[in-house]
Amino acid sequence: MIIEQGRDGKRGQFPIGLRVLAVDDDPTCLMLLEILLNHCQYHVTTTTQATTALKLLRENMFDLVITEVHMPDMDGFKLLQLVRLKMDLPVIMLSANASTEDVMKATTHGACDYLVKPVHIKELKNIWQHVIRRKMKGYYSMDLHTNLGHRQEMHQKFVAAVIKLGIDKALPSKILDLMNVEKLTIENVASHLQIYRPYLKKLSCMALQK
């Protein structure tokens, strides 16, 4: 991937040729997705099968994977799981109808984003940031690294608990004993809840709009 300095007075950097693998069993959606990604100046590879996606990932280098959730040959979450486990790439989930369970599954299984069809270019223009963030991890020290891992686990349990309760019924005390993690106080949960409420609202809205 090449980072090009912004020209004509525009500040900031823009990624050219980010290698994206797009997976969708629906050819029409896949084609649309490819066009959109190309407009973002990414280097796009497409496939309609999750199994071939895995083969492509084994043979080529990619920076990011974006995949449909519901596919005939393999569940999108299965693909997510395999990719995250084997090659530690950022994965973005894509679906026409975002049920609460699907969004929860995606977040708890380590997807870095969840897009609802129809996808618009605005959303795709920002996905390269996931790649940058992942590469930044290499600069962190060991203990910081493990701390981040611990935080992510906490956050996953947190999100799972909140969605299980329902966003409206999710109170710190309820979340706390639903997570049942040692050395975790109500204040910790309350603080985390305070910060993540907008994010959780977005998840619920996504699930509602279908």
Added chain:
DNA sequence: CATTGAATAT
């Protein structure tokens, strides 16, 4: 006492 919002601190 639990919850929330906001000020600090890391």
Added chain:
DNA sequence: CATATTCAAT
């Protein structure tokens, strides 16, 4: 800058 801790008000 994100998020954790702490404090004040409800």
